[in-house]
Amino acid sequence: MRRTWKLNEADLEALAIGAAILGTGGGGNPYLGKLRARALLRQGYEIRVLPFDALEDEDVIVSVGGIGAPVVGIEKIEKGDECYRAMRALEAYTGYRVTALIPAEIGGSNSIEPLIAAASADLPVVDADGMGRAFPEVQMCTYFIYGARPYPAALADEKGNTVILGKVQDMYWLEKLARTVAVDMGAAAGFALPPMRGEEIRRTAVPYTLTQALNLGRAVLEARARRENPIESVLKVTNGVLLFVGKVVDVQRRIERGFARGWVRIEGFEAFRGSSLVIDIQNENLVARRDGKVVATVPDLITVLDLETAEPITTETVRYGFRVAVVGLPAHPRLKTPQALEVVGPRAFGYDLDYRPLKGEV
Amino acid sequence: MRRTWKLNEADLEALAIGAAILGTGGGGNPYLGKLRARALLRQGYEIRVLPFDALEDEDVIVSVGGIGAPVVGIEKIEKGDECYRAMRALEAYTGYRVTALIPAEIGGSNSIEPLIAAASADLPVVDADGMGRAFPEVQMCTYFIYGARPYPAALADEKGNTVILGKVQDMYWLEKLARTVAVDMGAAAGFALPPMRGEEIRRTAVPYTLTQALNLGRAVLEARARRENPIESVLKVTNGVLLFVGKVVDVQRRIERGFARGWVRIEGFEAFRGSSLVIDIQNENLVARRDGKVVATVPDLITVLDLETAEPITTETVRYGFRVAVVGLPAHPRLKTPQALEVVGPRAFGYDLDYRPLKGEV
Numbered sequence: 001m002r003r004t005w006k007l008n009e010a011d012l013e014a015l016a017i018g019a020a021i022l023g024t025g026g027g028g029n030p031y032l033g034k035l036r037a038r039a040l041l042r043q044g045y046e047i048r049v050l051p052f053d054a055l056e057d058e059d060v061i062v063s064v065g066g067i068g069a070p071v072v073g074i075e076k077i078e079k080g081d082e083c084y085r086a087m088r089a090l091e092a093y094t095g096y097r098v099t100a101l102i103p104a105e106i107g108g109s110n111s112i113e114p115l116i117a118a119a120s121a122d123l124p125v126v127d128a129d130g131m132g133r134a135f136p137e138v139q140m141c142t143y144f145i146y147g148a149r150p151y152p153a154a155l156a157d158e159k160g161n162t163v164i165l166g167k168v169q170d171m172y173w174l175e176k177l178a179r180t181v182a183v184d185m186g187a188a189a190g191f192a193l194p195p196m197r198g199e200e201i202r203r204t205a206v207p208y209t210l211t212q213a214l215n216l217g218r219a220v221l222e223a224r225a226r227r228e229n230p231i232e233s234v235l236k237v238t239n240g241v242l243l244f245v246g247k248v249v250d251v252q253r254r255i256e257r258g259f260a261r262g263w264v265r266i267e268g269f270e271a272f273r274g275s276s277l278v279i280d281i282q283n284e285n286l287v288a289r290r291d292g293k294v295v296a297t298v299p300d301l302i303t304v305l306d307l308e309t310a311e312p313i314t315t316e317t318v319r320y321g322f323r324v325a326v327v328g329l330p331a332h333p334r335l336k337t338p339q340a341l342e343v344v345g346p347r348a349f350g351y352d353l354d355y356r357p358l359k360g361e362v
Numbered sequence: 363m364r365r366t367w368k369l370n371e372a373d374l375e376a377l378a379i380g381a382a383i384l385g386t387g388g389g390g391n392p393y394l395g396k397l398r399a400r401a402l403l404r405q406g407y408e409i410r411v412l413p414f415d416a417l418e419d420e421d422v423i424v425s426v427g428g429i430g431a432p433v434v435g436i437e438k439i440e441k442g443d444e445c446y447r448a449m450r451a452l453e454a455y456t457g458y459r460v461t462a463l464i465p466a467e468i469g470g471s472n473s474i475e476p477l478i479a480a481a482s483a484d485l486p487v488v489d490a491d492g493m494g495r496a497f498p499e500v501q502m503c504t505y506f507i508y509g510a511r512p513y514p515a516a517l518a519d520e521k522g523n524t525v526i527l528g529k530v531q532d533m534y535w536l537e538k539l540a541r542t543v544a545v546d547m548g549a550a551a552g553f554a555l556p557p558m559r560g561e562e563i564r565r566t567a568v569p570y571t572l573t574q575a576l577n578l579g580r581a582v583l584e585a586r587a588r589r590e591n592p593i594e595s596v597l598k599v600t601n602g603v604l605l606f607v608g609k610v611v612d613v614q615r616r617i618e619r620g621f622a623r624g625w626v627r628i629e630g631f632e633a634f635r636g637s638s639l640v641i642d643i644q645n646e647n648l649v650a651r652r653d654g655k656v657v658a659t660v661p662d663l664i665t666v667l668d669l670e671t672a673e674p675i676t677t678e679t680v681r682y683g684f685r686v687a688v689v690g691l692p693a694h695p696r697l698k699t700p701q702a703l704e705v706v707g708p709r710a711f712g713y714d715l716d717y718r719p720l721k722g723e724v
Contacts (some may be wrong), residue, residue, distance in 0.1 A: 164526035
């Protein structure tokens with residue numbers, strides 16, 4: 001038996017909160033996934049976590065997650081085994097025997113999908129992911145940024161359709177073809193990325209992000225229980241920066257190709273009175289400008305939290321009148337190399353500005 | 363060695379004309395395919411045809427063709443090996459060794475694509491197809507109408523992308539997923555349908571349609587050479603009906619989801635003076651109404667021919683001023699069973715009318 005540790009029901013509660021904060025406004029709501037994972041635990045399935053430093057070179061790791069529009073995922077509830085079947089289809093196609101799963105992204109609902117698939121397959125989940133947050137497109141995985149082959153991959157839907165992307169030119173074609181198939185499948189499908197070896201994961205993944213999400217969620221839950229300020233707990237655990245405190249006064253949002261695009265404007269109070277913050281959103285919160293001056297950019301995490309509870313507020317649910325704290329959490333160094341910034345920096349999202357580190361970041 | 367016969371360069375010329383007539387206005391232009399097939403013959407490749415009655419139960423047959431928008435195919439020239447690579451991807455996925463190819467449709471450019479793939483793979487092509495004409499969508503193949511399993515199938519493009527449709531719910535999902543992937547691939551891709559056994563082909567295919575297309579093309583070429591009326595030759599070889607003779611006076615055509623939709627109006631002359639014919643088109647010519655009265659409907663073939671040369675005129679190229687004969691060619695009985703009419707009859711294309719046989723059809 002390998003060196004693993006188990007997740008219990010309380011861990012799922014904490015993970016869901018932490019993952020939503022790391023979702024940085026997007027990534028989908030982990031709530032339904034949490035309920036499904038909890039149901040599996042109660043049926044006797046185990047969710048085992050493989051520490052990053054316990055990876056072996058010969059491990060065969062598949063990264064899974066839901067692909068589609070988060071807006072759709074809320075109403076079109078997954079059957080629950082989409083990621084599992086996508087992974088099995090990939091095993092059948094390649095002839096490989098998968099030894100562990102890993103999240104494609106730790107932010108939002110995709111933090112929990114791999115746990116469900118792994119529990120169903122009696123496999124462990126690696127304590128790491130490919131984004132260290134949520135991003136809207138699959139080429140933004142560090143796996144591909146650092147050279148993992150972008151094929152073969154597989155998609156499965158709740159109706160029983162399975163599609164294998166046998167060969168794709170590059171990671172952008174992986175995204176393009178997978179996205180179209182997912183839209184056909186009803187804008188919500190399970191997605192299994194190309195099998196990677198253990199040494200490849202060690203070289204390309206963002207490490208220990210399951211632990212990070214758990215610690216983050218636990219910190220919030222504990223602060224709430226102790227009637228302490230949970231926003232401060234979030235900043236402490238993540239080494240984050242308080243960007244703004246205020247009231248949401250305007251939201252512009254439209255759906256384009258399944259993506260939520262627009263911006264949110266917040267009028268400051270407390271220390272921020274007389275000032276306003278505008279956050280540009282493309283599924284996730286991407287750029288924050290205070291009185292016109294950029295104070296945070298992707299890939300750093302910009303998260304909007306309820307001022308009282310630190311409950312993260314997604315770009316789909318943010319509304320006029322919400323009283324919020326906006327925090328900036330530094331992205332992992334693997335997301336901030338020149339190589340990574342070409343794919344996940346502000347310019348990759350169409351902004352004419354360079355990445356700048358958070359002010360006060362250590 | 364199996365009982366096969368070979369196609370030569372002159373056969374390719376005849377086949378291209380016959381296939382364009384059976385394209386019934388759609389199916390794409392066989393011209394480029396003919397040039398590629400001829401180039402292969404000149405390089406020493408062989409195009410061998412397997413007679414329908416030489417099929418063996420154990421044969422493993424894959425039907426291939428181009429998928430996309432014919433309008434695009436004219437300008438975005440195929441690399442030429444798309445169907446071949448789609449077939450090889452399917453072999454690799456299934457582990458089957460393909461013993462012969464077969465056209466998905468005999469009408470238009472897809473009559474020649476399988477010959478190119480087969481010559482490249484040194485395999486014969488079965489003298490039969492899945493439509494007996496051209497149709498716009500893959501569920502309209504008799505293979506699926508008569509129960510062939512609609513998966514797995516494969517698509518390949520000129521850029522090196524390969525997609526396997528590992529499992530699909532039904533033939534409509536095969537069409538839906540393949541179409542979207544093909545659009546992503548640039549609206550032109552090679553498509554390999556699920557492997558079928560010889561006995562399955564015997565039970566489901568439209569037999570001897572390569573021969574029919576060849577005979578049709580030869581009849582036109584011979585009539586032209588002898589300065590006889592090639593329209594009459596077409597009618598004789600196909601047991602067809604002359605529906606109309608006149609001048610094209612109006613064309614309405616738009617592109618929707620890659621399909622050409624609209625109608626063509628023709629004012630009569632000779633015996634048809636004072637009368638007008640309107641043909642509804644959806645890639646192919648689907649319904650012909652003379653002075654408001656239906657005279658021919660899908661699945662029977664409605665083909666517009668140049669009045670002098672019997673050169674078929676496609677729905678993409680038909681224009682004001684063309685002097686044309688419109689002929690109705692009876693579809694094969696396998697397209698006219700109640701089971702088939704549900705998929706390829708007028709109602710399947712959204713018309714509120716039943717199929718009616720051609721007047722005077724024997």
